[in-house]
Amino acid sequence: MTFDVYKRYYEAECVYSGVERKAAVVTLTVTSEGGEVAYEYTLSFFPHRDPEDFAVSYDAFASREIYRAKGRRSKKREAVYVNMLEGEIDKLADSLGGKVFWDRPLGPEARG
Numbered sequence: 001m002t003f004d005v006y007k008r009y010y011e012a013e014c015v016y017s018g019v020e021r022k023a024a025v026v027t028l029t030v031t032s033e034g035g036e037v038a039y040e041y042t043l044s045f046f047p048h049r050d051p052e053d054f055a056v057s058y059d060a061f062a063s064r065e066i067y068r069a070k071g072r073r074s075k076k077r078e079a080v081y082v083n084m085l086e087g088e089i090d091k092l093a094d095s096l097g098g099k100v101f102w103d104r105p106l107g108p109e110a111r112g
Helices: 075-096
Strands: 002-016 019-033 036-046 061-070 099-105
Touching: 002 036, 002 075, 019 075, 036 075, 061 075, 075 099
Parallel strands: none
Antiparallel strands: 002 019, 002 099, 019 036, 036 061
């Protein structure tokens, strides 16, 4: 089973494959199966050509697995990873040549 612990859209800037990207979707995802749990940060920049355009293109995408072990979900561990999210996503954004504007969300956060 896979859940987004945290997901939110933000204004952003990135030019990738010659296409200007003006938004990003940021997630902290947990996968739990077969007695093993894994947590991963993901970032995807997308064009966001108008206020209704949330069509995410997955070519400007980066991810980083931060934890994998035997066990199950931990709310305490998830709280720590959510607190680390901005710094970790900034590293992923740098690897793509982009920037996420944390003070400019494009909607409410979703927690699962």
